[in-house]
Amino acid sequence: MSFFKDFKTFLMKGDIIALATAVVIGAAFNKIVSSVVSDIIMPIIGLLTGGEDFSQKFISLDGNYYETLEAAIEAEAAIITYGNLIDAIIHFIIVGFFIFLVLRAYERTKRKKEEAPAAPKGPTQEELLVEIRDELKRQNNRGTV
Numbered sequence: 001m002s003f004f005k006d007f008k009t010f011l012m013k014g015d016i017i018a019l020a021t022a023v024v025i026g027a028a029f030n031k032i033v034s035s036v037v038s039d040i041i042m043p044i045i046g047l048l049t050g051g052e053d054f055s056q057k058f059i060s061l062d063g064n065y066y067e068t069l070e071a072a073i074e075a076e077a078a079i080i081t082y083g084n085l086i087d088a089i090i091h092f093i094i095v096g097f098f099i100f101l102v103l104r105a106y107e108r109t110k111r112k113k114e115e116a117p118a119a120p121k122g123p124t125q126e127e128l129l130v131e132i133r134d135e136l137k138r139q140n141n142r143g144t145v
Contacts, residue, residue, distance in 0.1 A: 056068065
């Protein structure tokens, strides 16, 4: 029974829960970034490259010419779909950029906490006692003269 108790303790650690949360959020984030890449970025790149759709770019390894990717797939030709690689590279760069932005913002908030201005320093107890002594001396000297 100790095995199951240890396993339950392991699962309930804060690190495991945080990791599971990060995985779920990461999966949702991946869908958002995939949509940004396929629905926004790639059409803009396609427009800049004269209407090219990178997801349809391929090289046929059997030496035959195929008009479209679907035709090559239908002919069961060996193909390299380098357009998918371009999509994946752009996807990776965008994910990396968003992660960079999040970590940069985190580091800035962390740095601001560390650089919080210290409370203004007042005189030390000894300095205050010296000032009091000197003031008392001045008052006593005025009274006796």
